[in-house]
Amino acid sequence: MFRRHLTVQPDENVLAFRDGVLLGVFGPGRHRRRGRTRVVRVDTRRRLLVLAPQDVLTADGLGVRATLAVRWRVVDPVTFHAAATDAEAEMHLAAQIVLRSAVAAVDAENLAARPDAVGSAALTAALVPAATAVGVEVDEVVLRDVILPPAVRDARTELVTARTRGQARLEEARAETAALRALANGARLLEEHPALARVRLVEAAGPGTQLVLHVGDDARA
Template sequence: MRRARRRRRTAGAHPGRHRRPRRATYVHLPAVDQLLTLAVQRVPDADGVVVQASATVRWRIVDPVAHLAAAEEPADLVYLAAQLAVRDVVGATPTEELVRGRGTALDDAAVTAATAARVGDAGLEVRSVVVKDLLLPTQVREALAEQVTARLRGNARLEAARAEVAALRALSNGARLLAENPALARIRLVEAVPPGSTIEIGV
């Protein structure tokens, strides 16, 4: 008579005291948040411009049973999911938005949601994905620097023109005031003469 083979069962243990069945295998899994940093990858944006991007993922195991059934190394799943999410979001973002955001125009919430959707069935929870070190090509950075420089020069010229107009307006008002008040013109002349000078005023 053949003995029926006992089926293998995977179960999680809650905090507290538990009996240890014989021939059981125990796997200790961390229950705290973990950080995972993605290496810099080259990703084309919506306009085909290749940018370099990196990200940091904060994640944790929330279902040990589902996790053990899905993969041995959860970090590998999170890493791949975050990589694909960054590529998707960068690929949908035009270069102009990346330039306008100075390299921080990516929606971290969208990257987080896309990453979480790929690992949800594996008993993992993605808390946040922060895209950092988004590096634009040299040509784009140079064009951005030229644009900023031109804007600053234009602002400087505009301020100089405004100051000149204000000075001319003040001179015009002063000349009109002196023409209308001769006595005031004489007083202003006396004030302008250096000390010790002789002034002859015709009556």
């Protein structure tokens, strides 16, 4: 006999058990509830799992710290409830294993230079089997941060600084070369055209300056 009602919210599913037997899965809405019925509510909203920084080894044996973010949601509430005593802990462990395997396949230099060297699609695909086993659908897995050891960070900073200084010196040398080339071209032009040299001299002279120009055998003041 139905004795009372069960209200299921839009963001959940409810598992109904009676005498240890699953009676059914109820979606959002108002449902009749039999006596001695035990209910288990399962949140179906999207969730975010963020791993704390993990100490992992790269392909070349360098220890780094990395974090992983997983967006997931429950799509099979029965499996989510029955497959493990703590399905979220299972997801956490699976994400740790995926992170370690992914970082171990890339060397430290590539990982530091290109954080996307471990693609989101590959990480997601690697986590799907473990997630499916507990009734979870994985929307996205992202490698958030890669933290190099201090000595490696300092070495990379020195390398970038040296490259920047070298580039600055190269640009300075190019500018000096261009200036010298312009001076040489100007000197050649003045040598080939003496009249132009005299015009430049007049332009460069300040007001009130007395100039004596020699043109052939004539002299003018």
